[in-house]
Amino acid sequence: xxxxxxxxxxxxxxxxxxxxxxxxxxxxxxxxxxxxxxxxxxxxxxxxxxxxxxxxxxxxxxxxxxxxxxxxxxxxxxxxxxxxxxxxxxxxxxxxxxxxxxxxxxxxxxxxxxxxxxxxxxxxxxxxxxxxxxxxxxxxxxxxxxxxxxxxxxxxxxxxxxxxxxxxxxxxxxxxxxxxxxxxxxxxxxxxxxxxxxxxxxxxxxxxxxxxxxxxxxxxxxxxxxxxxxxxxxxxxxxxxxxxxxxxxxxxxxxxxxxxxxxxxxxxxxxxxxxxxxxxxxxxxxxxxxxxxxxxxxxxxxxxxxxxxxxxxxxxxxxxxxxxxxxxxxxxxxxxxxxxxxxxxxxxxxxxxxxxxxxxxxxxxxxxxxxxxxxxxxxxxxxxxxxxxxxxxxxxxxxxxxxxxxxxxxxxxxxxxxxxxxxxxxxxxx
Numbered sequence: 001x002x003x004x005x006x007x008x009x010x011x012x013x014x015x016x017x018x019x020x021x022x023x024x025x026x027x028x029x030x031x032x033x034x035x036x037x038x039x040x041x042x043x044x045x046x047x048x049x050x051x052x053x054x055x056x057x058x059x060x061x062x063x064x065x066x067x068x069x070x071x072x073x074x075x076x077x078x079x080x081x082x083x084x085x086x087x088x089x090x091x092x093x094x095x096x097x098x099x100x101x102x103x104x105x106x107x108x109x110x111x112x113x114x115x116x117x118x119x120x121x122x123x124x125x126x127x128x129x130x131x132x133x134x135x136x137x138x139x140x141x142x143x144x145x146x147x148x149x150x151x152x153x154x155x156x157x158x159x160x161x162x163x164x165x166x167x168x169x170x171x172x173x174x175x176x177x178x179x180x181x182x183x184x185x186x187x188x189x190x191x192x193x194x195x196x197x198x199x200x201x202x203x204x205x206x207x208x209x210x211x212x213x214x215x216x217x218x219x220x221x222x223x224x225x226x227x228x229x230x231x232x233x234x235x236x237x238x239x240x241x242x243x244x245x246x247x248x249x250x251x252x253x254x255x256x257x258x259x260x261x262x263x264x265x266x267x268x269x270x271x272x273x274x275x276x277x278x279x280x281x282x283x284x285x286x287x288x289x290x291x292x293x294x295x296x297x298x299x300x301x302x303x304x305x306x307x308x309x310x311x312x313x314x315x316x317x318x319x320x321x322x323x324x325x326x327x328x329x330x331x332x333x334x335x336x337x338x339x340x341x342x343x344x345x346x347x348x349x350x351x352x353x354x355x356x357x358x359x360x361x362x363x364x365x366x367x368x369x370x371x372x373x374x375x376x377x378x379x380x381x382x383x384x385x386x387x388x389x390x391x392x393x394x395x396x397x398x399x400x401x402x403x404x405x406x407x408x409x410x411x412x413x414x415x416x417x418x419x420x421x422x423x424x425x426x427x428x429x430x
Contacts, residue, residue, distance in 0.1 A: 001042060001044070001054075002040070002041060002060065003029060003039070003041075004038075004039055005031065005035065005037060005038045005040065007036050008034075008035070009097065010101060012082065012419070012420035013030040013031060013034075013053075014032070014034035014035065015028060016031055016042075027051060028051045029044070029051070029052045029053070029054050030051065030053050031055075032055075032056060032075075032145075033056050033075055033084055034056060034059070035065055035066055036063065037063055038059055038060075038063050038066075039061040040056055040058065040059050041058045041060055042054035042055060042056055065085045065086055068084075069084050070083060070157055071083055071155075071157050073153050076151055077141075077144065077145060078142060078143050078144060079142050079156075079158070080158065080419055081418070082417075083418050090414070090417065091116055091412075091414060094412060094414065094420075094422050095116060098412060099114065101391060102390070102397065105394035105398065106395070106397050106401065107398070108394070108398070108401060108407070111406070112408065112409060113410070114410050114411070115411045115412070116412045117412065119277050119414045119415065119417050120417075122157050123157065123159065123160050124160075124277075124417060125156075125159045125163070125273050126189060126191075126194070126271075126274070126275040127190070127273045128167075128187070128188050129185060129187040129188075130142065130153075130167070130170075130186055130187075131150050132174070132179065132183050134174070134181045138171075138175055138177075138179065139174075140152060140153070140154075140170055140174060140186075141153040154167065154168065154171055155167065155168075158417065161194060162194045162197055162224070163190055163197075166223050166224065166225075169223050169224065170186065170223070173222060180211070182203045182211060183201060183202075183203055183204075183215060184202050184203060184234050185202040186201050187199065189265070191227075191254055191255065191257070192256050192275060192278075193257075194275065196227045196254065197224070197226050197227065198253070198254035198267070199219060199223070199226065199229045200229075200230050200231075200232060200267050200268070201215060201232070202231075202232050202233070202234045202243070203231055205233060205234060205236075207231075207233065212231035213247040215231060215247075216247045216248060216249035220250050227251045228248065228250035228251035228252055228253070228254070229249045230245060230247070230252055230267035231246040231248065232244060232246060233246055242321065242322055243268060252266060253327070258278055258279055258303075259279060259307075261306045263303065263327070263331050264301070264330050265327060266324075266327050267323075268321075269300070270300050270301070270321075270324060271301060272303065273415065274416070277413055277415055278303075280413060281303075281386075281415070281423070281425070282307055284411045284425045285304050285425055286311070289312070289382070289384075290312060291312055291357055292312065292313050293313065293316070293353060293354075293355045293357075294308045294312040294316075294355055294356065294357040294358070295316050296308060296315055296317040296336075296359045297318050297343045297346070297360045297361070298319065298343055298360060298363070299317035299318055299319040299361075300327075301327035301331055302327070302328045302332045302336065302338075304361065305317040306331055306333065308336075309332070309333045309335040309336050312335065314335055314336075314337065315335055316355075317332060317336050317339065318341055318343055319338070319339075320340065320341060320343075322340070325340040343360070344368075344370055344371055347371060348374065354380060355380045356380065357381075357382045357383070358380045359384045359386065360375070360383065360384070362386075362387075362392075364392065365392060366387070366389060367385075367392075369399070372399045372400060375400070376400065376403040376405075379430075381429060381430060383400075383429075384425060384426070384427050384428070385397070385425070385426045386423075387425075388421065389422075393426070400428060405429065405430045407427070407428060408428065408429050409425075410424065410426050410427075412424050
């Protein structure tokens, strides 16, 4: 069927509509790898009561912004969504989606300029996680688009040069039969200069510690720039605890230098993946903030806590993960009090004092109603919300704005070029 693409929506798809009939307006159809204004040939692949999905067959009238993708795996790999358009246009798409989501969900028109921070569009990832298959033949790669089938890849142009060299070395070892059947996944984490590598290996259930030790030591000796290797047991479905550590070889953490600060990042701890924009993100969140007390909620390894300590007499950093909390305690200066708790638990208990400034950097689920209401009750005069999902951001901002906060500054930091993901930073005051 022929479809006209009205606009792009969050998730990397284009919105079109089936023809209207006597029952009402046409059903929405979502089509990947298209651009606004294009006419395309597509085949329906999924029908739901309120919408449908389609597979792109060909572009009949291409947009002037369409380009040839740089990666040979694009459209087959599930990792990237926008390689078919110029990078400048990717930023326009994301800006429009963020603005529209705020308007539709929160009824918010931005009262200030949206400051857009562009990234080099390639080789930006400092962290890449790959699936491994050893039988009937070796393969290393990502899941195929909308699938859990493995797509073998021998390069990843959004990953750093060191990571790509390591991918090549892993293929050589795998083809030589030197990677055991028990290895299921491998994560490569490069430091700030892309000169050192830290590796996490995820092994099948039942792998012994002795076998995991041999695997870790073998990998450490055979790949370039290895600081350390840690072996884990693959997490079970629905598991919320940190994965079970089986073995390690070399260091069990990587030191990431950022400005005047050093961050120890252990295996299993979260750290931002765009090696070019981490400093921009920290400055957008913490730059110029000062006062008596600051709260850093969802603090991770202390990315924001450490610079906040330069402007505040005390910082309370709250982190639930045992691994990240341990790194937080190591990385933070004396002005930072590291608390291991969920944000909801911490706010429910109360700290006994009103902070001058709050930073909240939640996961994709956002803050949620209970945390938002606790923050409103806390009454901090200034708050910065770091979001990786515009839908949950808009939901939470609606309550915050209706409760008396106003948006003073807005940033879009493109931490994930070639993909639909949107990172934003909103400064609020009351």
